[in-house]
Amino acid sequence: MTNAPDESAIKLEAGSRSRWSRILDSDIMHSFLRSKVTILSAIVTLLFLFGAAFAPWIAPHNPFDLATISILDARLPPIGMEYSDPNYLLGTDDQGRDVFSGILYGARISIAVGFLSVFFAAIVGVLLGLIAGYVGGKVDAVIMRVAEVQLTFPAILIALLVDGVARATFGNLDRERFAFWILVFSIALSFWVQFARTVRGSTLVERNKEYVQAARLIGIPPFLIMIRHVLPNVIGPVLVIATINLGLAIITEATLSFLGVGIPPTQPSLGTLVRIGNDFLFSGEWWIAMFPGFALAVLVLAVNLLGDWLRDALNPKLR
Amino acid sequence: MLAFTIRRLLQAILVMLVVALISFTLFRFVGDPVNQMVGVETTPEQREALRERLGLNDPILVQFGRFIAKAAQFDFGTSYQFRQPVAELIGRRLPATLELSFVSAVFALLVGIPMGVYTGLHRDSWLSKLFLSISLIGISLPTFFIGILLIFVFAVTLQWLPSFGRGDVVQLGWWSTGLLTWSGIKALILPAITLGLFQMTLIMRLVRSEMLEVIRTDYIKFARARGLRQRSINFRHALKNTLVPVITITGLQLGSIIAFAIITETVFQWPGMGLLFLQSVQNVDIPIMAAYLMLIAFLFVTINLIVDLLYFRVDPRLRVERAAH
Numbered sequence: 001m002t003n004a005p006d007e008s009a010i011k012l013e014a015g016s017r018s019r020w021s022r023i024l025d026s027d028i029m030h031s032f033l034r035s036k037v038t039i040l041s042a043i044v045t046l047l048f049l050f051g052a053a054f055a056p057w058i059a060p061h062n063p064f065d066l067a068t069i070s071i072l073d074a075r076l077p078p079i080g081m082e083y084s085d086p087n088y089l090l091g092t093d094d095q096g097r098d099v100f101s102g103i104l105y106g107a108r109i110s111i112a113v114g115f116l117s118v119f120f121a122a123i124v125g126v127l128l129g130l131i132a133g134y135v136g137g138k139v140d141a142v143i144m145r146v147a148e149v150q151l152t153f154p155a156i157l158i159a160l161l162v163d164g165v166a167r168a169t170f171g172n173l174d175r176e177r178f179a180f181w182i183l184v185f186s187i188a189l190s191f192w193v194q195f196a197r198t199v200r201g202s203t204l205v206e207r208n209k210e211y212v213q214a215a216r217l218i219g220i221p222p223f224l225i226m227i228r229h230v231l232p233n234v235i236g237p238v239l240v241i242a243t244i245n246l247g248l249a250i251i252t253e254a255t256l257s258f259l260g261v262g263i264p265p266t267q268p269s270l271g272t273l274v275r276i277g278n279d280f281l282f283s284g285e286w287w288i289a290m291f292p293g294f295a296l297a298v299l300v301l302a303v304n305l306l307g308d309w310l311r312d313a314l315n316p317k318l319r
Numbered sequence: 320m321l322a323f324t325i326r327r328l329l330q331a332i333l334v335m336l337v338v339a340l341i342s343f344t345l346f347r348f349v350g351d352p353v354n355q356m357v358g359v360e361t362t363p364e365q366r367e368a369l370r371e372r373l374g375l376n377d378p379i380l381v382q383f384g385r386f387i388a389k390a391a392q393f394d395f396g397t398s399y400q401f402r403q404p405v406a407e408l409i410g411r412r413l414p415a416t417l418e419l420s421f422v423s424a425v426f427a428l429l430v431g432i433p434m435g436v437y438t439g440l441h442r443d444s445w446l447s448k449l450f451l452s453i454s455l456i457g458i459s460l461p462t463f464f465i466g467i468l469l470i471f472v473f474a475v476t477l478q479w480l481p482s483f484g485r486g487d488v489v490q491l492g493w494w495s496t497g498l499l500t501w502s503g504i505k506a507l508i509l510p511a512i513t514l515g516l517f518q519m520t521l522i523m524r525l526v527r528s529e530m531l532e533v534i535r536t537d538y539i540k541f542a543r544a545r546g547l548r549q550r551s552i553n554f555r556h557a558l559k560n561t562l563v564p565v566i567t568i569t570g571l572q573l574g575s576i577i578a579f580a581i582i583t584e585t586v587f588q589w590p591g592m593g594l595l596f597l598q599s600v601q602n603v604d605i606p607i608m609a610a611y612l613m614l615i616a617f618l619f620v621t622i623n624l625i626v627d628l629l630y631f632r633v634d635p636r637l638r639v640e641r642a643a644h
Contacts, residue, residue: 149334152619154578157612161345164600164608168349251461258463259585259597274464278586281471282482290471293464301459 031313038309041302048299052108059101064267078287091287093273094280099287102273103295109269110296113180114250117187118242121249124188125195126238130226132196133203144200147193155190155252162186163261176264183262187249194241202234240314243307247300254296270296327627331620336387338616342609343386346396347375349605395610400602405610409592414494415485416591419583420576422498422507423515428569431519435526436558439534454520462579466513466586473509481506483588514583518572525568529561570626574619 032038051058078091078099091099132143150158166182206212207230215225256262257271258278265272270292277289353370361369370376374385389395395405438447457465474482486502488495497503533539534557542552581593588594592611599607 145333149337152334152574152623153615154575156581157578157615160581160597160600161608161612164603164605165345165349167600168603168605247459254461255463255582258461259582261597261600271461271463274467278467281467282475284475286471286475289467293467297456297460297464300461301456304455304459 041305044302052111055104059104061098061101063097063102093288106270113253117184120188121191125192129196129199133200158190159186240311247303346609396606399604405606412592423511427515427518431522435523439527439530457520462582469509510587533557
């Protein structure tokens with residue numbers, strides 16, 4: 001009893017403080033500031049996001065503007081090597097496009113595909129997980145069986161199959177036009193399972209709690225209970241899974257584009273750039289493939305490190 | 320045990336039926352099989368005759384039944400692009416993929432386990448930290464880029480190893496092997512490392528965390544108190560108990576090795592099933608896609624089934640849980 005006034009005082013104080021200072025003082029912020037690797041990977045990720053978002057303004061050249069690229073500038077080595085041109089920091093590819101600008105524009109597409117596919121996978125996965133967990137019974141059995149079957153196949157295989165089907169139904173020309181969305185769809189389709197399983201697990205726990213029973217008692221329809229009441233309580237782990245899957249999605253996109261079934265060369269992503277450069281590896285023009293490849297690796301490494309940290313920081317067992 | 324086996328078996332069959340349905344749908348409804356098989360100058364009457372002969376006018380269920388019956392004998396019809404039976408094409412490519420997958424799995428185990436043991440025993444040494452950083456980078460680097468890096472260093476710059484193909488192969492009956500010639504072995508090294516690197520880091524991390532756990536247990540302390548040599552404790556007592564999860568994970572990973580071989584085979588132009596599958600996706604060669612899907616599904620389901628049954632045999636706790644379910 002004696003503690004009661006103190007507690008309410010703390011609550012009052014916490015409520016009156018601004019949101020920003022609360023974030024600064026939170027556990028997560030403390031664990032963030034403690035880890036140098038995490039700070040570094042956050043900076044790298046932000047740089048990539050910034051570079052990708054503002055590529056048209058930052059990039060020294062526009063690799064898609066045919067008026068500005070010249071075949072005479074083709075295959076120039078990066079700065080510091082013989083015959084290099086100071087205009088082209090990381091050299092040029094076989095058509096005279098600036099490799100550095102290509103990376104900025106490529107990162108734009110890679111990151112966009114990554115974000116969108118994880119976003120759609122999360123929406124589908126969370127919804128199906130909620131329904132499976134809340135409704136239960138046959139619906140649950142069907143959804144989880146499908147998830148299990150899909151989980152036995154690697155994402156890359158599913159994405160390849162989806163692409164093959166898209167090719168057969170759209171024909172090659174239309175496929176190029178829709179390539180971006182086909183890719184987003186195929187990656188999202190292979191990533192939803194993990195979200196669904198996690199959300200279903202926590203929904204099963206939440207379903208039996210009193211607040212859900214109370215909501216049911218006053219006649220709120222099941223769908224509203226799921227969205228308004230259960231969802232906010234099961235959404236926590238979704239953020240962690242999303243971050244970890246973002247790196248995987250970017251790798252999957254790059255791999256598919258490298259295999260020649262992803263983004264077409266007219267609007268290259270990082271994977272497409274490596275694919276283009278791969279042809280020139282043997283003639284000594286290593287920079288066309290290597291720089292986009294390293295950019296991709298650094299981006300994925302930074303995102304993965306952030307995901308690892310987020311998982312540990314939000315896991316109360318590890319504190 | 321019997322009930323569990325039967326239930327798992329039924330589940331496996333159900334999965335195979337679902338995959339067969341997907342394969343069949345692909346084969347039957349994505350694009351028109353007749354259009355793919357005939358030339359431009361074929362008359363509508365000839366097309367109709369072919370349609371009738373292939374049984375495409377029968378009820379869908381009958382067609383599906385026929386598809387399954389044929390698939391069980393591994394008859395997937397004729398490839399659109401090669402005009403050869405799909406079973407023959409895949410059969411010719413199968414040894415290359417299996418050899419590559421097997422060698423990279425062995426590489427992953429032989430390198431991953433000692434690295435895992437070392438990093439588990441010497442947590443804070445600089446070499447452990449190096450291994451762990453390498454494993455983190457290994458997970459973040461996309462497989463295709465690892466392959467390109469290896470080609471650039473060992474094939475283009477140093478010119479030690481070939482960058483594509485299988486080298487000379489020896490024909491042993493229907494099986495072609497590259498393991499018996501020097502050039503075949505040389506050609507195998509880079510692809511095997513590329514394919515096995517991810518599995519190697521996985522095994523290393525697994526062995527490390529298992530070792531960290533086992534070393535704290537009482538029976539290890541007791542072994543130490545008995546005055547046994549450190550080496551014998553580490554390898555005879557500790558490592559042995561970490562191997563059960565390692566074996567199951569390796570078993571489960573075998574399937575993904577074969578699937579990831581698609582990427583490695585493309586980078587190194589390795590004449591295996593994965594490359595065939597990728598070409599079939601690019602050329603919309605539906606029979607090969609359908610057959611590959613069925614084959615991979617069969618491999619995965621079989622491996623999962625075996626692992627599940629082994630688990631059930633090894634871990635008595637599972638039986639109780641199932642009973643309570």
